[in-house]
Amino acid sequence: MHDELWDLSIAHMDCDAFYASVEKRDNPELQDKPVIIGGGKRGVVSTACYIARIRGVRSAMPMFQALKLCPDAVVVRPRMDAYAEASRAVRALMDELTPQIEPLSLDEAFLDLTGTARLHGAPPAIMLARLVKRMKEELGLSGSIGLSHNKFLAKVASDLDKPRGFSVIGKAETVDFLKPKPVRLIWGIGPATQASLDKAGIHTIGDLHRWEKDQLTERFGQTGERLFHLARGEDFRRISPNAPVKSISKETTFFEDTSDPDVLDGHLWRLSEQVSARAKAKDKAGRVVTLKLKTKAFKTITKRQSLHQPTQMADTIYRVARSLYDAAGNTGPFRLIGVGISDLTAAQDADREGDLLDPDACRRANAERATDKIRAKFGTDAIKKGRALR
Amino acid sequence: MKFSIERAVLLKAVAQAQSVVERRNTIPILANVLIEAEGDSVQFRATDLDIEVVDKASAMVERAGATTVAAVTLNEIVRKLPDGALVTLTEDGVKGRLTIEAGRSNFSLATLPKEDFPVMASSDYATNFAAPAPVLRRLFDKSKFAISTEETRYYLNGVYMHVATGEDGPALRCVATDGHRLARIDAALPDGASDMPGVIVPRKTVGELRKLLDDDDMQIAVSVSETKVRFATPNITLTSKVIDGTFPDYTRVIPQGNTRRLEVDASDFAKAVDRVATVSSERSRAVKLSLDEDRLVLSVNAPDSGAATEELAVAYDDERLEIGFNAKYLLEIASQVDRENAVFLFNSSGDPTLMREGNDTSAVYVVMPMRV
Numbered sequence: 001m002h003d004e005l006w007d008l009s010i011a012h013m014d015c016d017a018f019y020a021s022v023e024k025r026d027n028p029e030l031q032d033k034p035v036i037i038g039g040g041k042r043g044v045v046s047t048a049c050y051i052a053r054i055r056g057v058r059s060a061m062p063m064f065q066a067l068k069l070c071p072d073a074v075v076v077r078p079r080m081d082a083y084a085e086a087s088r089a090v091r092a093l094m095d096e097l098t099p100q101i102e103p104l105s106l107d108e109a110f111l112d113l114t115g116t117a118r119l120h121g122a123p124p125a126i127m128l129a130r131l132v133k134r135m136k137e138e139l140g141l142s143g144s145i146g147l148s149h150n151k152f153l154a155k156v157a158s159d160l161d162k163p164r165g166f167s168v169i170g171k172a173e174t175v176d177f178l179k180p181k182p183v184r185l186i187w188g189i190g191p192a193t194q195a196s197l198d199k200a201g202i203h204t205i206g207d208l209h210r211w212e213k214d215q216l217t218e219r220f221g222q223t224g225e226r227l228f229h230l231a232r233g234e235d236f237r238r239i240s241p242n243a244p245v246k247s248i249s250k251e252t253t254f255f256e257d258t259s260d261p262d263v264l265d266g267h268l269w270r271l272s273e274q275v276s277a278r279a280k281a282k283d284k285a286g287r288v289v290t291l292k293l294k295t296k297a298f299k300t301i302t303k304r305q306s307l308h309q310p311t312q313m314a315d316t317i318y319r320v321a322r323s324l325y326d327a328a329g330n331t332g333p334f335r336l337i338g339v340g341i342s343d344l345t346a347a348q349d350a351d352r353e354g355d356l357l358d359p360d361a362c363r364r365a366n367a368e369r370a371t372d373k374i375r376a377k378f379g380t381d382a383i384k385k386g387r388a389l390r
Numbered sequence: 391m392k393f394s395i396e397r398a399v400l401l402k403a404v405a406q407a408q409s410v411v412e413r414r415n416t417i418p419i420l421a422n423v424l425i426e427a428e429g430d431s432v433q434f435r436a437t438d439l440d441i442e443v444v445d446k447a448s449a450m451v452e453r454a455g456a457t458t459v460a461a462v463t464l465n466e467i468v469r470k471l472p473d474g475a476l477v478t479l480t481e482d483g484v485k486g487r488l489t490i491e492a493g494r495s496n497f498s499l500a501t502l503p504k505e506d507f508p509v510m511a512s513s514d515y516a517t518n519f520a521a522p523a524p525v526l527r528r529l530f531d532k533s534k535f536a537i538s539t540e541e542t543r544y545y546l547n548g549v550y551m552h553v554a555t556g557e558d559g560p561a562l563r564c565v566a567t568d569g570h571r572l573a574r575i576d577a578a579l580p581d582g583a584s585d586m587p588g589v590i591v592p593r594k595t596v597g598e599l600r601k602l603l604d605d606d607d608m609q610i611a612v613s614v615s616e617t618k619v620r621f622a623t624p625n626i627t628l629t630s631k632v633i634d635g636t637f638p639d640y641t642r643v644i645p646q647g648n649t650r651r652l653e654v655d656a657s658d659f660a661k662a663v664d665r666v667a668t669v670s671s672e673r674s675r676a677v678k679l680s681l682d683e684d685r686l687v688l689s690v691n692a693p694d695s696g697a698a699t700e701e702l703a704v705a706y707d708d709e710r711l712e713i714g715f716n717a718k719y720l721l722e723i724a725s726q727v728d729r730e731n732a733v734f735l736f737n738s739s740g741d742p743t744l745m746r747e748g749n750d751t752s753a754v755y756v757v758m759p760m761r762v
Contacts (some may be wrong), residue, residue, distance in 0.1 A: 123714055305540070308568070326544065352762075353761075354758050356570065356643045357569045357643065
């Protein structure tokens with residue numbers, strides 16, 4: 001048993017292949033089949049279940065490529081409302097453990113269980129084990145837990161033994177654990193930082209230990225200071241459930257740089273749906289839609305559009321993002337694309353006005369809203385799209 | 391170049407020029423006004439590459455010539471000169487300076503060569519006609535509030551001026567919409583305009599045009615091609631590129647079958663809307679209209695800030711109806727009504743509503759309701 005198991009209290013919970021798990025739960029026939037969420041004409045993998053992952057399918061992979069690797073996969077169109085609903089159910093279970101929860105997206109969250117042992121009569125490790133057990137039994141969803149002494153390490157830990165993992169990183173082994181790991185393990189190190197670290201001869205976290213704090217700061221600015229501390233397993237960020245959400249965004253880095261408008265459009269749609277689902281789960285709507293593109297040369301292009309009224313509709317977010325993309329001109333190939341909403345307001349103020357020039361938009365929004373309402377009242381299964389019943 | 395000109399005349403011309411000039415310019419010459427003196431008049435020309443204004447003013451020209459100076463600075467100088475002053479502008483060409491003298495004031499401004507000034511290429515105008523200033527003023531004044539500012543729908547960033555068949559026969563028609571409200575204004579088709587291609591006149595051009603239309607007796611010469619539009623008085627010529635895009639088929643948007651008729655005094659209505667909207671948060675100014683037998687209740691319910699209701703006596707004898715609108719839109723369309731009562735035609739709480747003045751169909755407004 002781990003020496004510090006009963007003392008650690010910062011956790012990261014990450015659902016396993018969340019979208020795919022929801023689909024398998026709702027349609028038991030899919031249980032033993034490779035399942036890919038995504039597709040349609042948009043043609044990008046959103047999530048793949050573990051069976052499909054064994055065959056090499058990954059998120060953000062073009063669908064044709066995924067199907068080449070896994071021709072017998074069942075492709076399911078994403079039902080973001082169902083995922084948002086499942087996310088709320090998981091959140092309700094977590095709420096019983098601690099009020100200190102910081103959700104990162106629909107399927108993962110940080111939990112701070114410091115000082116809850118007396119309340120629950122059991123240390124955090126036990127409570128977290130019970131949480132994943134209840135998730136499995138009551139919601140039919142599996143999750144992996146990372147338990148450590150700060151957010152950075154908790155998140156790293158939850159990824160160590162997926163799926164259905166429970167990993168612990170104690171204070172004693174933190175440095176030895178980190179040293180041989182590649183620097184990209186550190187949160188926030190993208191390809192650009194990676195490239196400049198490579199240039200400095202920094203490949204592993206251990207390499208960072210050879211640098212003084214001043215040297216890192218001089219060379220990498222603020223990131224340098226962060227790297228210095230994170231390399232030593234020091235992360236001073238607190239779990240802040242009430243930190244006001246300023247924006248909601250999703251981005252994806254491609255396997256291969258692309259300038260194919262169809263592929264990019266597919267990603268835009270998928271990301272818009274995810275942003276919308278998160279906005280709905282948080283009861284937020286955004287007044288500004290942002291499109292982010294990163295070119296092959298690591299140049300970041302950001303375009304934003306203020307909306308006439310706040311929105312949380314996937315359809316609206318997608319349409320605005322798409323027009324921003326069109327206006328940006330195709331200056332690809334791109335290595336990353338992202339969609340976000342900001343200038344957030346309460347959901348009640350959102351999408352209240354229709355568009356004279358697009359009467360269908362109103363109908364689509366009404367349908368989306370009606371579905372959400374019925375599901376909220378009678379559960380996720382109350383309404384299913386025709387294809388889910390086949 | 392050397393000429394003398396009366397301060398008021400100069401100010402009018404320079405003011406017009408500097409309003410066309412973009413405030414933030416990457417190309418220095420575009421911040422300048424081109425001054426050309428010849429015969430007994432001086433021309434002031436300014437452009438932002440999309441719009442060009444040429445203003446001709448009479449002056450005592452001593453020495454013909456041309457130069458360019460910063461439009462905004464020149465305007466500021468002239469504005470601050472005392473009324474009635476005689477202003478002398480001199481450019482000796484060597485020092486690259488324009489001197490401005492009035493009484494005991496003396497200014498010297500840097501110039502840029504006139505050769506660098508971009509003069510807008512002339513266009514073959516397929517259609518030329520004359521329209522009285524009040525007619526154009528009504529067409530654009532009543533439609534411009536609905537112009538969209540959304541850059542992604544650039545084809546809505548202007549007024550669509552075209553020939554259409556109105557209630558009283560062929561019409562010169564202006565339409566603007568931002569997808570939330572729409573204005574459709576008709577005027578009798580002037581002679582010679584029937585072949586005019588439909589053009590989207592950009593928002594900024596509409597603003598500049600307004601300055602030409604103050605004089606009620608003026609006939610405005612209008613020239614239209616596929617790519618440009620020109621409005622001219624004897625002294626001022628405004629040329630503008632039109633928006634290169636297709637204006638959407640707005641006719642589908644105008645409801646034909648709305649039967650629930652509300653008639654209300656526009657000014658009372660606007661004031662009541664304005665009052666109840668006060669309590670609402672700035673971001674979602676939704677006003678609910680509850681209609682019942684000759685009774686209209688306006689209400690705003692903003693959970694965070696408060697609530698308000700106001701009752702108005704109106705003419706309405708249809709079924710009960712509750713419908714919500716953005717307060718700003720209601721105010722804007724109500725303020726277009728200046729002679730008779732405002733007539734609203736509703737269908738359901740989710741459908742576009744039509745508004746007009748009495749039974750006058752030459753100015754029709756459509757507004758999209760809001761969920762309340």
